Amino acid sequence: MRALILTFGTKGDVEPYIALASALKSAGHEVTVATAAGFEDDVRSLGLDFVPSNSLMLEVMQDALPTMASAADLQRAAKAMTASIRVSFDDQLRAVRGTNPDIVVYHPKCLGAPHLAERLGVPAVLSLPLPFYTPTSSYPIPFVPRDLGPRLNRWSYALNRAESLMYGGMVNDFRHKLGLPALSRWANPLVKPDGRPVDVLYPYSRHVVPVPPDYPSTAHVTGYWFTGRGTTWEPPHELRDFLAAGEAPVYIGFGSMGFVKGSDQRGAAIASALKSTGARAIIATGWGSIAAESTDDVLVIDGAPHDWLFPRVSAVVHHGGAGTTGIGLATGCPSLICPFLGDQFFWANRVHELGAGPRSLPRAQITASALAERITDLVETESYRSNSARLARAISAENGADRAVEILERLA
Template structure:
């Protein structure tokens, strides 16, 4: 088949699609991947080892000043639905038309299209073109189930989960439905009444790109919703390499704590300086060595020492296994990379989805209580770091989870599901 993929977001939204695209290409399909990256143009220089046709659209969406504004806006918004709506209106809506044009072209060229669950322009284009469509959910917390809700502990009363999901649907639709239907009207396709069932989830196939170590295939998920596992791949050039200075630091003493807030590290120099001071002081109070990931540490006045190393980027898969713990923001990719490395976590979420990942890690026994960035203090983070380092049961649980996760192959499972659902349909169409 000729398969088109389209994604939008930061590195954590792009990397799984790169992994899936490579897997599909290696299995014999012809693959086009369209990327709209919010905060980087680095993927324009990425060359697929298997020959995937990679196309960049409107990347980066945000410049440094815009990124600082959106970070501050979201940081100061406490309501999760308003957070999500603001992110999309500031970082999605400005390039929506260009992404829709790319989606239309993709539907003209391809037999099947697969989109990030936020990618409603591709869903609309596929519907107009009559193309089979699959969705990729990067978190299981967005799939309604009477057995689970991201705000509650797993296994709670089903009536309570149903009530929470009814409220959640109302809030999601109130926040996002109008903007989605405006584009659909321009595209000439009928409006949708529910964002989750009619946009985020595809009845044909929705791949849930989460490890079974964390997520469970719930019995009341729609038949098309399938847990594939983490869409992982080897390190790529945009993630950097283990530079000599980094290798030397890792070898020079006890394993450090790796600290990264991913794309949520503030772009604004003043706010970034405050964040770096917080992380550095937390490491000092915890009595640990630390690697702190920041694009502009030097510009903020910070220099490395034998206890603290500042890096612009590093390949997490290569570095995390050599660390003692990982302090992170709770992004889907970083969370699962930390588990894969068999390391306990300290989670500092900025948005509601990240809080859900933090609660999942706590449920697994490989992290303490997540602390939202608004409430984070150096003393509080130091306490959580010491808990991660001084609790043998937490380290052992992380090792066991990592061992289980390394036995999985989420990309292979996803490719098999795509072949099973769409390959037979294409073969029947060809036979006719």
């Protein structure tokens, strides 16, 4: 089987697909990962084939997120993103022509992927580490903050057609280039033009988000996909010395959630909260979401592989990205989530409902007193630790990437 994996976005968008590619190669298949050029070393370090694409979308995200503070900023970023998506269609076409795949696995940001697979006459499999696409009456689409009841929960998934409305013109231009007929601007992303359903791989754990009883057989909740690359990482001596100098610290980091205009206030709130609780901490500044300075009890770093660092800390405080949440749960870390936007509120609610951490503290509510209260709860509540350990054992037994390989073999 020749598999092409098309993905794009930040590290959290790309890392699971690298793990899937590695599992496919281990199973004896030919596999190529096509993503932004900046991830080439990550891909090739596992002996995988790589096709670079332009980094415009990633650059837009890196430029926009650290300074985003208003709806106008979001609108400007969306406009720049649209321009970058147009360029990405040609990158995806080049990747397909260079690999001639038997099956295509794609992140939804790669809008050209299903149409290229249709042109080739090969299966296209959508994949996202979030239960966003498959309608269910069990809970609403994750961007809706509360349960709406069975009927409205299911109806809420019509929101995922907004992508067709926003980008339908570009998609149809691309389909015309491929010699394919135009699609409706209200097209269902889970239905192929010939009426057959689209298979979806969901790389998260059924122990974290149970599989709804009304999910179709084409919705595959496989378990998480982890590369494990970070476990062999060699830390700088400052980090190793800090970890060895006292009790296991708390990790605090908000990843790619920049929002620099609030970074000083967040840093001050974090410093004050840590001082009042007496907790040792490692603070990861990420894309500039936190302005902080090291002290005897606080080490400030740019970042570190979560699968290396999280087993060495007592608890984690983060923004609630799907990847960070998954690694936190898989390593048995009690978690406090401070959601900034999007699906992060969904993951924050799941962690709290699972008993693996306190109720969330949204970005706008981060103050020194509120954070100190939550951190105290996080590190002193024994049930968070025992529930996290139980979840970690269940997650480790799933072998999500291997399960995904079995599904792809059957579909191809």
